Amino acid sequence: MIPTRLAEHYEAKYAAERTAPPPDPFPLAAPRPTHRAAAAVTALALLLPEGADVLELGAGNGVVAESLRAGGVPFRSYTIGDISPPRLAGLRRTFGDPRIRFAHADAERPSATVQGPFDAVVMIALIEHLVDPLGAMRDIRSLLRPGGFAYVDTPNLAKWTRRLKLAAGRFPSTASTDEGLTTYAGAPADLYDEGHLHYFTHRSLGLMLTRRCGYAEAAFHPYFESPRFLGERLGTFLARARPTLFSDVACVARTS
Structure with missing residues (x-):
């Protein structure tokens, strides 16, 4: 289970999302996505089978979900499963589609509150927050068809x-x-x-999922997000040519 300190942090952090406006959807087929969620939408639109049952943990x-819908x-x-009640309350206000459901779920062990099987489990900017990513990814595999x-x-x-940054002696x-120690907004970091x-690399995440969590294979879907001075076209070329250097990690881990 997620420690109380972490649960309190996320509940306070997302308190304003009870009344947040609906998000603007991303297109399904962005040729050069420059945001992690846009890259996920582009990949999932191609990967999801017709009639898929999907679980998204930590859905922001x-x-x-709105882009795919x-x-x-x-x-x-x-x-949509999340540990934060304010975030879930805001998401319930956003969606009226009866196919979209909600669950107060702990991503450390989602099977405790969510019943599968699912064709896909989506986790964007989440695994790095987990106390036990090995155990969580094994549990998630048990929910997959x-x-x-x-x-x-x-x-x-x-x-x-x-x-x-590391070469300069700074923590990356x-x-x-x-x-x-400081948020992007300039405030002192609470955590x-x-x-x-x-912290993961392409290699470390792929090996963890296949060697220790029971997934049959791990494939990567590189995309460009930053730094902006490279430009969208050059950045995308570099991300696809050398993802380990220029792309964040977007991994599709399949069961057998």
Whole structure:
């Protein structure tokens, strides 16, 4: 189970989402997505089978679900699970589609409150927050149908910008500034590096999922998000040519 300190942090952090406006959807077929959620939408629109049952854990403002719904992806059900009651309350206000369901779910062990099987489990900017990612990904695999997949997006610790920070003797924080002590908005961080507890590379995540969590294979879907001065076209080319250097980690781990 998620520790009380973490649960309190996320409930306070997302308190304003009870009344947040609905998100603007991303297109299904972005040729060069420049946001992790947009990249996920583009990949999932191609990967999801018709009539899929989907579980998204830690769904943020619901933009992935809304993009797939608005784009006409023919899923059968889409369950949004989150640990934060304010966030769930806001998401319930957003969606009127009866195919979209909600669950107060702890991503450390979602099977305790969510019943599968699912064709896909979506986790964007979540695995790095988990206390026990090994145990969580094993539990998530138990919720998947044979041939189903987990889509996992997480910061790439080996991205070239973070390698430069390490070379300069600085901590390459992935959700904050000032060595993990200051939020992007300039406020003192409540949790170090905004609650990121684990750091991954393409190789480390792929090996963890296949060697230790029971997934049959792990494939990557690179995309460009930053730094902006590279430009969308060049950044996308570099991300696809050398994802371990220029892309964050977007992994599709399939069951056998």
